[in-house]
Amino acid sequence: MLKPTNLMRALFFISGDTLLSFISLLFAYALRFNFHIPKLYLDNLFKIYLLLLLAKLLFLALFKQYQFTWRYYGLVEAKRLFLALLLAYILSSIILWIFYNYFIPFPRSAIAIDFVLSLVLLSALRLAKRIYLESFVKKGFKTAAIYGISNKTKHLIDAFLSGEWEYKPVVVVDDGRAGSYFNTIKVVSEKEFFNHNLEIETLVIAKDLPPHKLQTITQKTKNLGIKEIKIASLTKDELKDLDIEDLLARKPKDLDKEAIKDFVKDKTVLITGAGGSIGSELVRQCKEYGAKRVVAVEMSEYNLYTLTQEYEDIEAKLCDVTDKEELEPIIQEYKPDIILHAAAYKHVPLAELNPKATVKNNILGTKVVLDLAIAYKVPHFILISTDKAVNPTNIMGASKRVCELYAQNIPSSHTTIAAVRFGNVLGSSGSVIPKFKAQIKKGGPVTVTHPEITRYFMLTSEACQLVLQAGAIAKGREVFILDMGKPVKIVDLAKKMMELYNKEVPIKFIGLRPGEKLFEELLLEGVEEKTRYQSIFIAKATPVDRGWLEEMIAKLLSATSKEEIIHLLKQLVPEFHHTPHTPSQASSHSASHANRSADTSDRSKMHQNLV
Numbered sequence: 001m002l003k004p005t006n007l008m009r010a011l012f013f014i015s016g017d018t019l020l021s022f023i024s025l026l027f028a029y030a031l032r033f034n035f036h037i038p039k040l041y042l043d044n045l046f047k048i049y050l051l052l053l054l055a056k057l058l059f060l061a062l063f064k065q066y067q068f069t070w071r072y073y074g075l076v077e078a079k080r081l082f083l084a085l086l087l088a089y090i091l092s093s094i095i096l097w098i099f100y101n102y103f104i105p106f107p108r109s110a111i112a113i114d115f116v117l118s119l120v121l122l123s124a125l126r127l128a129k130r131i132y133l134e135s136f137v138k139k140g141f142k143t144a145a146i147y148g149i150s151n152k153t154k155h156l157i158d159a160f161l162s163g164e165w166e167y168k169p170v171v172v173v174d175d176g177r178a179g180s181y182f183n184t185i186k187v188v189s190e191k192e193f194f195n196h197n198l199e200i201e202t203l204v205i206a207k208d209l210p211p212h213k214l215q216t217i218t219q220k221t222k223n224l225g226i227k228e229i230k231i232a233s234l235t236k237d238e239l240k241d242l243d244i245e246d247l248l249a250r251k252p253k254d255l256d257k258e259a260i261k262d263f264v265k266d267k268t269v270l271i272t273g274a275g276g277s278i279g280s281e282l283v284r285q286c287k288e289y290g291a292k293r294v295v296a297v298e299m300s301e302y303n304l305y306t307l308t309q310e311y312e313d314i315e316a317k318l319c320d321v322t323d324k325e326e327l328e329p330i331i332q333e334y335k336p337d338i339i340l341h342a343a344a345y346k347h348v349p350l351a352e353l354n355p356k357a358t359v360k361n362n363i364l365g366t367k368v369v370l371d372l373a374i375a376y377k378v379p380h381f382i383l384i385s386t387d388k389a390v391n392p393t394n395i396m397g398a399s400k401r402v403c404e405l406y407a408q409n410i411p412s413s414h415t416t417i418a419a420v421r422f423g424n425v426l427g428s429s430g431s432v433i434p435k436f437k438a439q440i441k442k443g444g445p446v447t448v449t450h451p452e453i454t455r456y457f458m459l460t461s462e463a464c465q466l467v468l469q470a471g472a473i474a475k476g477r478e479v480f481i482l483d484m485g486k487p488v489k490i491v492d493l494a495k496k497m498m499e500l501y502n503k504e505v506p507i508k509f510i511g512l513r514p515g516e517k518l519f520e521e522l523l524l525e526g527v528e529e530k531t532r533y534q535s536i537f538i539a540k541a542t543p544v545d546r547g548w549l550e551e552m553i554a555k556l557l558s559a560t561s562k563e564e565i566i567h568l569l570k571q572l573v574p575e576f577h578h579t580p581h582t583p584s585q586a587s588s589h590s591a592s593h594a595n596r597s598a599d600t601s602d603r604s605k606m607h608q609n610l611v
Helices: 006-034 039-043 043-063 076-098 108-135 151-161 188-195 211-223 244-248 257-264 277-288 301-310 324-334 350-355 356-373 396-411 431-443 460-473 490-500 546-558 561-572 584-591 596-611
Strands: 142-147 167-173 187-190 202-205 228-231 268-272 295-300 315-318 337-343 381-384 418-420 422-425 444-447 456-457 478-482 507-511 529-530 536-537
Touching: 006 043, 006 596, 039 043, 043 076, 076 108, 108 142, 142 151, 151 167, 151 356, 167 188, 167 356, 188 211, 188 350, 202 211, 228 596, 244 490, 257 277, 257 460, 268 277, 268 324, 277 295, 277 301, 277 337, 277 460, 295 301, 295 324, 301 490, 324 356, 350 356, 350 396, 356 381, 356 396, 356 546, 381 396, 396 418, 396 478, 396 546, 396 561, 418 460, 422 460, 431 444, 444 490, 456 460, 456 529, 460 478, 460 536, 490 507, 546 561
Parallel strands: 142 167, 142 202, 167 187, 202 228, 268 295, 268 337, 295 315, 337 381, 381 418, 418 478, 422 456, 444 507
Antiparallel strands: 478 536, 529 536
16 A cells, blocks of 8 residues: 555645645744734634645646656756746635635735745655755765766766666766866866776766767777776666667768658558568658558568567568468558568578578569569559679579569559668677677677678668668669668677677687678669768669560579579679688688779778768
8 A cells, every 4th residue: 555656646745735735824824923823813724724725736736746756856847836836826815805805814924925935845845855865875886977968967967866876977078068067067078088087987978979989989988997888868777888789870961851751651551571670670660750550561470479569550461472362462451552572581691501492582572572562553662672682692692683673674654663772780680790799798709700701780770761761762763772881890890899898708710601702792883873862872773674584583483403593593693603602611712802802992982982
């Protein structure tokens, strides 16, 4: 019965207000009559008290003075208390004036005194817990510096003062306010902070910083001997550790949320592969941007179940996209406005081991979904592609390039068809990031395929937003390419993660895996176009004869051996140079890729210049 609930809290404060209101009125009378209240006035005191109490309780309830968290009672709530009491006394004064004969005699000045006393006493009751907690802060805290002044900064300091945060803010770092104080805590410049050892145990980032700035701050912090770096939020959750994703985030400056909203809002969106890393994020983004209905098509029962636990109102459909008879009734029933085709096998080594399954799932799956989209006049179709489709060296990349070719060359008068190509997304299934995290946590070794291997990275959320943004500007037959920034050397990534997690473990080079490239490419030289967004480019269409393309795809789908599949893929994708690496070939592969490395480096520089 003593468990703190909203009802119990409201009853407590109503009882407190009732008692304190009587005490304040009695004391107001006492002050008015120099502590000798005439009996004539004392007889009417209870009438005045009931009037004032009822008016107070009414307005206090209207101003949410019984619906707050006690320990966080602050300035906003105090303002509401003042307004509630002011209106309560105005109403009481009007009633006293109208029914003057009923309430006389009563001292009018005592009513004014009571207003001031009530404000003090009722405020004191509501602030009591916060004052207590801030006066007796728990011991055993860590000293912390807060980087940046924002709403989060105030939240962090309040959390410490209320006893809820285990970090004691010692200093705030902000160049714009250096030399001043923030909630009694000194503000210093970045230069002053990093040039002096202030015996700080933790640095808390309290404002949004671009990745390059975060990397600089991280390095300086480590040099200062501060090993713990946290990211603040405006929630009451624990601080988030600074993670490698924060340092690699792209944060595109030209993200056009209005264009995405116009593209998605009030539309029915069908997403294939909805249970995967990209698919599930597309579900989230479509929900966020106001899609009328999201149809989640997924072959994995577990992935679809997991998705429905987070989004209960989606239309969850267990379906194999390579089976036209399964998918067609779904498109017939829901009549989607947009189809986002994310279903694909993406793991390069597994695709090398299972070429037939990869070709079927990736190429046939795309063909079935796209043919149905055209047949049922779906307004928009977007194919999720990959950087591995550029100059592919593996079966997975070559299969996705065939998908792009099909999307670019199939005729369509009612469906706007586009593909979006990007690199690795951070934290996705099969990504190197969670793998490295687990290996570092275990004590190593961290397994890297090759000392020179590089990859492009982007946050899943950023990639999916840009996919939708590209879809909004598609006119048909484009392959959009997302700006992934500069490629990251994987061995440097591993070292950065060890530094970030304060744990050094050995690195073991295991050799390139089957079909794996040293350097991924996003743009083909000489075939780039700009869009109105700096983060999105267009690769010009590659026209091929549709009849020949259909015939080759049919042969590819009926092929039984890996050799035959590779042979047909090479005919379809002339730039496909299959490189079936094994660990023993890693050292020899480095030399064979020397020229390729230089070419890719040139393309990367060209790409940066274009941006």
